Amino acid sequence: AQTVTQSQPEMSVQEAETVTLSCTYDTSENNYYLFWYKQPPSRQMILVIRQEAYKQQNATENRFSVNFQKAAKSFSLKISDSQLGDTAMYFCAFTNTNAGKSTFGDGTTLTVKP
Amino acid sequence: GAGVSQSPSNKVTEKGKDVELRCDPISGHTALYWYRQRLGQGLEFLIYFQGNSAPDKSGLPSDRFSAERTGESVSTLTIQRTQQEDSAVYLCASSLGSGIGTNEKLLFGSGTQLSVL
Numbered sequence: 001a002q003t004v005t006q007s008q009p010e011m012s013v014q015e016a017e018t019v020t021l022s023c024t025y026d027t028s029e030n031n032y033y034l035f036w037y038k039q040p041p042s043r044q045m046i047l048v049i050r051q052e053a054y055k056q057q058n059a060t061e062n063r064f065s066v067n068f069q070k071a072a073k074s075f076s077l078k079i080s081d082s083q084l085g086d087t088a089m090y091f092c093a094f095t096n097t098n099a100g101k102s103t104f105g106d107g108t109t110l111t112v113k114p
Numbered sequence: 115g116a117g118v119s120q121s122p123s124n125k126v127t128e129k130g131k132d133v134e135l136r137c138d139p140i141s142g143h144t145a146l147y148w149y150r151q152r153l154g155q156g157l158e159f160l161i162y163f164q165g166n167s168a169p170d171k172s173g174l175p176s177d178r179f180s181a182e183r184t185g186e187s188v189s190t191l192t193i194q195r196t197q198q199e200d201s202a203v204y205l206c207a208s209s210l211g212s213g214i215g216t217n218e219k220l221l222f223g224s225g226t227q228l229s230v231l
Contacts, residue, residue: 035219043224044224045205045207045220101159101162102159102220104149104156104157104159107155
């Protein structure tokens, strides 16, 4: 079974600064996908960024980028130039290419301070 | 519709009553997922549908929980004889496909907040 661990229950960052959220996972699979989702107070989960395990290049979406270390099974999210609207709970998720469901971590609550 | 729609958005019920939660996925999405999120916690997988079939029901916590999907569209999650421990947000998500080779992202609804008194 796959597991996803987010070791930082809460983090805070000053507006315009950079913050990194950690995620590690455990799997015996070689092909899989990793995701970061954002959940603001509205409850709606929103995809932030996606990484295919077979790609060595780290994914980037505007101010969001990942540091994917496949051997270490690590998948951290870096948010640059943090904005107040980034305040939310962030979930790391793993999806095996041969299975339908995604496994989620317990989340990191990020607060961006003005 | 434009997004995944869930109803009701909030449901308060008494212990022992049955509840039905509804999910309308994005049109054309063949895969549909139910997750449970307890307060301040992560997402707990319940069940997923590929079309109208449920290949993986492994997350359903007990036989009080059941789900069905019809017309490869709407899904209903039913909880019988609700208990206080069932109080949580129930999230539904859909994606274009599921299975080998897919990397489709999940698109989520806003969830149903269930409170069992």
